[in-house]
Amino acid sequence: MKYADPYIAGVGLGLVLLASFAFTGRGLGASGAFAGDPWLLCELGGVIAGGFLSALIARRLTLVITRGPRMSSRSRLVTASIGGAIMGVGAVLARGCTSGLALTGGALLAVGSWLFIIAAFAAAYLAAPFLRKAWQ
Amino acid sequence: MIAAFLIGIAFGFALEQAGLGDARKLAGQFYFTDLTVLKVMFSAIVTAMLGVFWLSRLGAIELARIYVPETFLLPQLAGGALFGIGFAIAGLCPGTSCVAAATGRGDGLFVMLGMFGGVLLTGSALNAIRGFYESTSRGALTLPQMLHVPYGVVVCAVVLMALAVFRVAERV
Numbered sequence: 001m002k003y004a005d006p007y008i009a010g011v012g013l014g015l016v017l018l019a020s021f022a023f024t025g026r027g028l029g030a031s032g033a034f035a036g037d038p039w040l041l042c043e044l045g046g047v048i049a050g051g052f053l054s055a056l057i058a059r060r061l062t063l064v065i066t067r068g069p070r071m072s073s074r075s076r077l078v079t080a081s082i083g084g085a086i087m088g089v090g091a092v093l094a095r096g097c098t099s100g101l102a103l104t105g106g107a108l109l110a111v112g113s114w115l116f117i118i119a120a121f122a123a124a125y126l127a128a129p130f131l132r133k134a135w136q
Numbered sequence: 137m138i139a140a141f142l143i144g145i146a147f148g149f150a151l152e153q154a155g156l157g158d159a160r161k162l163a164g165q166f167y168f169t170d171l172t173v174l175k176v177m178f179s180a181i182v183t184a185m186l187g188v189f190w191l192s193r194l195g196a197i198e199l200a201r202i203y204v205p206e207t208f209l210l211p212q213l214a215g216g217a218l219f220g221i222g223f224a225i226a227g228l229c230p231g232t233s234c235v236a237a238a239t240g241r242g243d244g245l246f247v248m249l250g251m252f253g254g255v256l257l258t259g260s261a262l263n264a265i266r267g268f269y270e271s272t273s274r275g276a277l278t279l280p281q282m283l284h285v286p287y288g289v290v291v292c293a294v295v296l297m298a299l300a301v302f303r304v305a306e307r308v
C-alpha cells in the first residue's frame with residue numbers, strides 16, 4: 001500500500017505536536033486515556049476519528065487482522081492482547097507511552113523521555129529475534 | 137476538551153497517512169525491513185523541538201507554561217523496557233493501535249483491549265509497588281539542565297544526531 005513519505009508525515013506530526021504545545025500547553029498522549037484521563041479520552045476519540053477519516057479519503061478502510069505471513073488470525077489476536085497488556089504495564093510504570101512520553105518529552109528534551117526511548121527500542125530489538133516466527 | 141479532540145484528529149490523520157496503523161510496517165522496524173517508525177518519530181521530534189525552541193526565543197510562546205514530562209529514572213527505564221517488549225509483540229503502540237482499530241484492523245482492537253487490561257491491573261497494584269514507582273524522581277529535568285549545556289547546543293546536537301540517523305536509515 002502506498003503511504004505518505006515518512007519524513008513529510010513526520011514533519012506533519014511534529015507540527016501537530018507543536019500546535020498542541022502552543023495552544024494547550026501540553027503535548028500529545030494516548031496511554032493515559034486507558035487510565036481514564038478525560039483530556040486524553042477526548043484526544044483519543046479524535047485519533048480514532050482522524051485515522052478513520054484519513055483511511056476513508058485514501059481508500060484504505062479494510063476489515064482484516066494484520067499478522068505475519070506464518071501466523072493464524074487466532075494466535076495473532078492472542079499476541080496482540082498480550083503485547084498490549086505488557087505495554088499497558090510499562091506505560092503505567094513509565095508514566096507515558098510513545099506519544100505522551102517519547103514524542104512529547106523528546107521534543108522538550110526531558111531526561112526521562114530519552115531514557116524511555118532508549119530503553120524501549122533496546123528492549124524491542126532484544127526481543128525481536130525471539131518473535132521472528134510471528135512477523136517474518 | 138474540543139481542542140483535545142481536534143488535536144487528536146490531526147494526530148490520528150498523520151499516523152494513518154504515514155502507514156502506522158499497519159502492524160507489519162511497525163514490526164518491520166525491529167527487523168530493519170521498514171524504518172518508517174524511526175523516520176516518522178525522529179522527524180516529528182526534531183520539528184516540534186525546533187518549533188518550541190525558536191517560538192520561545194522569539195517570544196511567541198512561554199516555555200514555562202509548557203508541561204514537561206517528569207523524570208523517574210528507574211521506573212522509566214523498567215517501564216520503557218517492558219513497553220518495548222510489548223511493542224515488539226503487539227506490533228502497535230497505544231496511539232497506533234487506535235488508528236489500526238479505526239481503519240478496520242481487528243488486531244488493533246485487541247491491542248487496545250490488552251492495553252486496557254494492563255493499565256487497569258498495574259493501576260490497581262500501584263499501592264503495592266509505590267516505593268519503586270515513586271523512586272529516583274528528578275522532577276521536570278531536561279537534558280540541557282542535566283548536562284549544564286545551553287538549550288540551543290542540545291537542540292543542535294539532537295538535529296545533527298537525527299540527520300546522521302536518517303542518513304544511515306536511507307541505506308537500509
